[in-house]
Amino acid sequence: MFFPDPGLDLSGKTLHVRVKLLSGDLPGGVQFHTSSGPEFLYGSTWMNGSELIPNQWSSLELGLDALSGPPTDLSAAQPGFDPTVIVAIGVSLVASSEVDTPIAMAIDTVTD
Secondary structure, X not given: OEOOOOOEOOOOOEEEEEEEEEEOOOOEXXXXXXEEOOOOXXXXXXXXXXXXXXXXXXXXXXXXXXXXXXXXXXXXXXXXXXXXXXXXXXXXXXXXXXXXXXXXXXXXXXXX
Protein backbone atom coordinates (compact mmCIF):
# COMPACT_ATOMS: atom_id res chain seq x y z
CA MET A 1 0.00 0.00 0.00
CA PHE A 2 1.19 3.49 -0.82
CA PHE A 3 0.66 6.76 1.04
CA PRO A 4 0.63 10.24 -0.55
CA ASP A 5 3.19 12.93 0.25
CA PRO A 6 4.37 13.69 2.83
CA GLY A 7 3.91 10.05 3.95
CA LEU A 8 3.01 8.81 7.42
CA ASP A 9 4.92 9.54 10.62
CA LEU A 10 5.25 6.05 12.10
CA SER A 11 8.19 6.83 14.38
CA GLY A 12 8.01 4.80 17.57
CA LYS A 13 5.68 2.27 15.94
CA THR A 14 6.06 -1.46 15.48
CA LEU A 15 4.02 -2.78 12.56
CA HIS A 16 2.49 -6.25 12.68
CA VAL A 17 1.19 -8.55 9.97
CA ARG A 18 0.05 -12.16 9.96
CA VAL A 19 0.60 -14.57 7.07
CA LYS A 20 -0.72 -18.07 6.50
CA LEU A 21 0.58 -20.70 4.08
CA LEU A 22 -2.57 -22.22 2.56
CA SER A 23 -0.92 -24.62 0.12
CA GLY A 24 2.43 -25.37 -1.45
CA ASP A 25 5.94 -24.94 -0.11
CA LEU A 26 7.89 -21.67 -0.01
CA PRO A 27 11.63 -22.33 -0.49
CA GLY A 28 12.66 -18.86 0.59
CA GLY A 29 10.60 -16.67 2.84
CA VAL A 30 8.30 -13.76 3.56
CA GLN A 31 9.58 -10.19 3.58
CA PHE A 32 7.61 -7.51 5.48
CA HIS A 33 8.85 -4.18 4.17
CA THR A 34 8.37 -0.43 4.17
CA SER A 35 9.79 2.50 2.24
CA SER A 36 10.48 6.04 3.42
CA GLY A 37 10.68 9.41 1.71
CA PRO A 38 10.65 10.38 -1.95
CA GLU A 39 13.67 8.09 -2.54
CA PHE A 40 11.67 5.05 -1.30
CA LEU A 41 14.50 4.01 1.05
CA TYR A 42 13.80 0.39 1.95
CA GLY A 43 13.58 -1.29 5.36
CA SER A 44 12.43 -4.84 6.01
CA THR A 45 12.26 -7.89 8.21
CA TRP A 46 12.25 -11.55 7.18
CA MET A 47 10.72 -14.94 8.05
CA ASN A 48 12.08 -18.15 6.51
CA GLY A 49 9.56 -20.19 4.54
CA SER A 50 10.51 -23.25 6.59
CA GLU A 51 9.00 -21.50 9.66
CA LEU A 52 5.55 -21.36 8.05
CA ILE A 53 3.22 -24.06 9.37
CA PRO A 54 0.50 -24.88 6.83
CA ASN A 55 -2.91 -23.41 7.69
CA GLN A 56 -1.64 -21.59 10.80
CA TRP A 57 -1.13 -17.86 11.17
CA SER A 58 2.47 -16.68 11.60
CA SER A 59 3.27 -13.16 12.83
CA LEU A 60 5.94 -10.75 11.62
CA GLU A 61 6.89 -7.53 13.40
CA LEU A 62 8.67 -4.54 11.91
CA GLY A 63 10.03 -2.05 14.47
CA LEU A 64 10.46 1.09 12.41
CA ASP A 65 12.76 2.97 14.80
CA ALA A 66 15.03 -0.09 15.02
CA LEU A 67 15.47 0.00 11.23
CA SER A 68 17.32 3.29 11.59
CA GLY A 69 20.05 1.45 13.54
CA PRO A 70 22.50 -1.27 12.52
CA PRO A 71 21.18 -4.31 10.61
CA THR A 72 20.35 -7.58 12.39
CA ASP A 73 20.14 -11.15 11.09
CA LEU A 74 16.50 -10.64 10.11
CA SER A 75 16.03 -6.90 9.52
CA ALA A 76 17.86 -4.06 7.82
CA ALA A 77 17.29 -0.71 6.10
CA GLN A 78 19.04 1.45 3.57
CA PRO A 79 21.09 4.34 5.01
CA GLY A 80 18.86 7.37 5.50
CA PHE A 81 15.69 5.36 6.18
CA ASP A 82 13.34 7.69 8.07
CA PRO A 83 10.27 6.34 9.95
CA THR A 84 8.71 9.84 9.98
CA VAL A 85 7.99 9.75 6.22
CA ILE A 86 6.67 6.25 5.41
CA VAL A 87 5.34 6.14 1.85
CA ALA A 88 4.80 2.38 1.34
CA ILE A 89 4.21 -0.83 3.31
CA GLY A 90 4.12 -4.31 1.79
CA VAL A 91 4.54 -8.05 2.10
CA SER A 92 6.51 -10.04 -0.49
CA LEU A 93 6.95 -13.76 -1.02
CA VAL A 94 10.53 -14.55 -2.04
CA ALA A 95 11.39 -17.92 -3.59
CA SER A 96 15.04 -18.93 -3.28
CA SER A 97 14.69 -21.67 -5.89
CA GLU A 98 12.30 -22.76 -8.60
CA VAL A 99 8.83 -23.64 -7.32
CA ASP A 100 7.16 -26.70 -8.89
CA THR A 101 3.71 -26.31 -7.35
CA PRO A 102 1.58 -23.21 -6.84
CA ILE A 103 1.85 -21.41 -3.51
CA ALA A 104 -1.24 -19.92 -1.87
CA MET A 105 -0.86 -17.49 1.02
CA ALA A 106 -3.25 -15.39 3.09
CA ILE A 107 -2.13 -12.00 4.40
CA ASP A 108 -4.00 -10.44 7.30
CA THR A 109 -4.37 -6.73 8.06
CA VAL A 110 -1.25 -4.70 8.84
CA THR A 111 -1.58 -3.04 12.26
CA ASP A 112 0.55 -1.01 14.64
